Amino acid sequence: MNLAALKDALRARLGDDAVLDADADLDGYRGDLSSAVGEAPALAVRPRSTAEVIETMRLAAEACIVTVPRGGGTGLSGGAAACRGALVLSLERMRRIRRIDRHGATLTAEAGCTLAELHAVSRDAGLMLGLDHGGASSQLGGNLATNAGGKNVLRYGMAREQVLGIEAVLPGGALIEALAPLPKNNTGYDLAQLLTGSEGTLGVITAATLKLRPAPDRSATAWLAVPDTASVLALLALARAELGESLSAFELMSQAALGLEYAHAGSRGPEFASPWTVLLEAESASRHFAIDDAMVALVEVGLAEGIVTDGTLAARQSQREAMWRRREGIAAGMIETPGALKGDTAVPVAEIPRFIERACLAVEAIAPGCRPAPFGHVGDGNIHFNVLPPRDGDAAAFASRHDALTAAIEAVALGLGGTVSAEHGIGLIRRDGLLRMHAPAHLAAMRAIKLALDPAGLCNPGKIFSREIVASA
Template structure:
């Protein structure tokens, strides 16, 4: 779906922005703006005439007021690591990148919170939490570049959602600039506040269509003192679920992450030259973490006992437990390399789906058969967060198929996969957002009552439709 275009910026508008930001923080011209106008997958190139880089909430407020008065659309942008075109800025819009707003405003160990500005990189937040003897548990492959504002805007997930939840669960307060330029002050960091509608949860996940998020109070957890990582082989998704049940029953809250890969996915790693510590010819694999804040807890013995029980019960076929943190990290590196490795096998048709955990085997069986029938020889490479029902269900082209011919089938394949997801009561977007890519799909699959309510909220808060127009809402 192409990015819409808007009228050119009005005369004198850039001069006004320059007076707000200072000329060094208003970027114009191809070389200066190009890095901000190319999305991660190079599918939705932007064309904004200018990139504004505010350094404070006051400057964001002034920018929004100026845009409102001039009728100029605004596209907020964080680390530009999104996969659905949510931060692509069309011609005639102003792209607002928050990279300069990168301060840790404070850490409150007693309240187990950290306050960070929207442009702060996730890895910086993780480090600040560790320095305070705490953990910020959100973890994903782009943590070295993804920014807090973008993670909030998409309600990002990652590998630790099973234990700690998405960004909504990890956020106790937000500061945001509303479409009229006023600032919403909500950084109290309270766990209980029943004084009306929860605007925090409304704005988180709204993909910049309702406000520009400028800061957040983030929930911290105890810092793990132990970690046990295991990579095991199973005969399929049903056995992976049996192992998940066993781990939940026996390890409880120690189970943090539970990732799933099929043999075809692992084969790509091996073909790309990466070693795999378990026989890669086995049908499917689970990678899981147990952690404990108690350095004396018998975590390793517990993991060994659980896996012994799983072996005896025929749930697990083979496996290995990391003997050091280096080995733990090496196993997780294999999982995190998967999106990059898939690029070596041509373009991919990607899906970010969620169904109830119990329905994962049914989804994989139905989607696998339907996609193989629709495109014989394609490589179906699902992987992801089975523990919370979210899979990245990706296809790579059959040998010899031209990339353009493969991508021309994307609409057909999306319809097959998403129809099955919908029939199973699932979601076509689990953690990546809707953006431009899935906006039209939303009209087919989203509850029409929910869509009407979303449109009413958008119209009430942003009647001029200047906040990231053309995204999310069909």
Template sequence: MLADTATIVARLTEFLGPDSVVADPVQMGSYLNEPRKRFHEKAAAVALPRSVAEVQALTRFAFEHGVALIPQGGNTGLVGAQVPLRGDEVIVSLARINALREIDAAAGHMTVEAGMILEEAHRIAEAEGAMFPLWIASQGSARIGGVLSSNAGGVNVLAYGNARELCLGVEAVLADGRLYKGLNALKKDNTGYDLKDLLIGAEGTLGIITAATLKIFPLPAVYETAIVNLASPEAALELFYTMRERAGMRLNAFELVPLIGLDMQMRHGMLDKDPTAGPSPWYALIEISQPKGAKGGLLQAGLEAAFEAQLIDNAVVAESLADRTRMWAFREQMSEVQSREGASIKHDVSVPIAAIPRLIAEGSEAAEALVAGIRAVPFGHMGDGNIHFNFSQPVGADGKTFMAGAQPVHDAVYEVVLRLGGSVSAEHGIGQLKTALLKQVKDPVALEMMRAIKQALDPRGILNPGKMLD
């Protein structure tokens, strides 16, 4: 094994070139500092290969000498999967491997390299009259490889599914440098294990994704968007059922936001004007898309039925692109505004959709019993059961003291989640943040299977060691 960082850097420079290896700690800063600033470890170096062949050469070298590698996309992950844990790893940035290989909008697929920024994939599809429907807050910097490695979700999961469901095939470099050639555009391929699904969501622990064939869809001609006033999560659930019954797969999004979220954004000047119809305990952001030639009015009909059933008492329907943009900003700024309010204890959890009202009520009650003045800020993808169940510090409290007492709040919320049949990680993954938690909550047989797969594909443990499975 090569324990000498200088030797590792010298060897990397030999086969990648001096402009493809970063060893200066200051220059490595943007690769080391993840969004929530929870993890602070150095790295041996950052490697920036320019081709799949260079990724293979790098991996063969690492496999031979026991050098740990951390695949990294846009460094937007929230659980620390993409940054160092031990301090001796080499970060492998896929940023330079970012080409479009092929697109066929009529057939509904495109093949892109892992370093392509998600927003660029959106633009490429739209230029062909199509849509890649995975939308997340960090899409301006997240890269396709990271999106797939974390099995990202976002606001369109309700209609189109998460990253795994939007991917037809992947190409990946394995731990020993072999290339898995799994790119295809087949919707049906019943020839054994679905190996791409092992690599998607594996957080770079089983292989380094270098390219993917993605599903694309006809670009909607019309979006119908509204923010609806609601009395409670129970009313939101009934409204969701009503809208899904009427709109079916045209219902793109059903996002739940509490009044405190609006109050915070208005207090910090993050909205130029209130996008809602006025104060309400809860809001739902609803969006329906319509293809070219389709008869519109699904949203209006659904809202009229909801008014008649007394599920809602007010609503605002977007009449322009500016209205729609403002409505989505209201939803997408929920994470950022909490940082402006001080410290925040965060949970990315999911439960069966019917259990969401209980999750919010019982989780809030449990946290409030532990910390006087704690402010529950649950929001997110009600349509697919994924709630970002966050808690902001009490007004005027010390943030460090608040976060020092986070574990009892975590324990209380996760107890509710598991009792309701939910998951402690809905879309952010495990990384290094939740490895201990995973061991506590995952079925022991499932953990044994995961470890067996890891051992088979990465026998020397060089790919993202300590992440997901410690």
């Protein structure tokens, strides 16, 4: 079957509006929010059901056309970047909530549902979804494919911690259907966990069953000035002692990162003359826990011990939302800044001060005058070590040094027992880091899994591993 025959077959089975092949229509399916540049796909297919995904994958395999699964296109590692001549399989039309179980606290939804939609449905049921990173348009399938993180990983874990079951279509059209909402299911290999985080290289996630939690009845949010990174760790220990399991977010922002957010979004919020700011939040589903009193006690002790130099507590929901807009706006500011280098490293929590200090020295040695702007999730060690070009510097010239800067930052993280990718996946842009991180036996096992499920290399080729590395396994 040639490409023309494939298009005709897909239109006959899925409808004309499900198949796009005009250049103008395909432009929006080339890449994602990363620096990776996608090539021109041959067509984009937008199925409405799992049955249509099965048919698409079956026909693509018959035509030997590679398939690039696509969610909301908000990834930061190039995992959704198209390759030339590919079939982009977009899950945007698969938006059905199949089931919500209030008693079992589970939700079964299709891959095209956005996180915003899932949060709304969960709230209506008096429950909550633990995965939350502020990406309003990001879709469930992409979040699971990349094992996304977010601001609440400290308490609820990453995307795979939310997964009870999964439905996926393998290369060639075989269906994996394991959506039963079973918290305990000890029956051999856990295919749901294998597919979660596989970045579409083993198959296409079409639906998932997620665990939910009781919706918080109350929360407390603080915006605190901290003098140095050693004090950040002391404040984290204090927060855990005072707030216990109610501690849900502990976000660190450098002055450079907040300055960038203000320059791009102009958000108004608390401003302190401090090199570091922490956004700290606790939440509880129990009305019996005096969470506000606990947060006040935490701040008072922090001020008395000198690990907090100033701060403010959110007195109303609008103030809380303003604080989170500032924090979440940093990532948007980075994406919009020409030449900015975006990082996704993580280290053991105790190593965060050393990591930041050594990474600052490493990037300055390569690009004098550059401006480190680290921020991230302290509670899980995920520090996004981003770097801005020198003031009045040439953004293109700085971008030409990204590979060297990335390698230097990753070397510091790995030297401290860390990782080259904490929550954004490998995709295209972190493949070299993956090779530096893992031992040959580890990489060989990963390649063997890829070859076992996708022997023809048709599913999201070039992601995680280059095509050449997989083919040589």
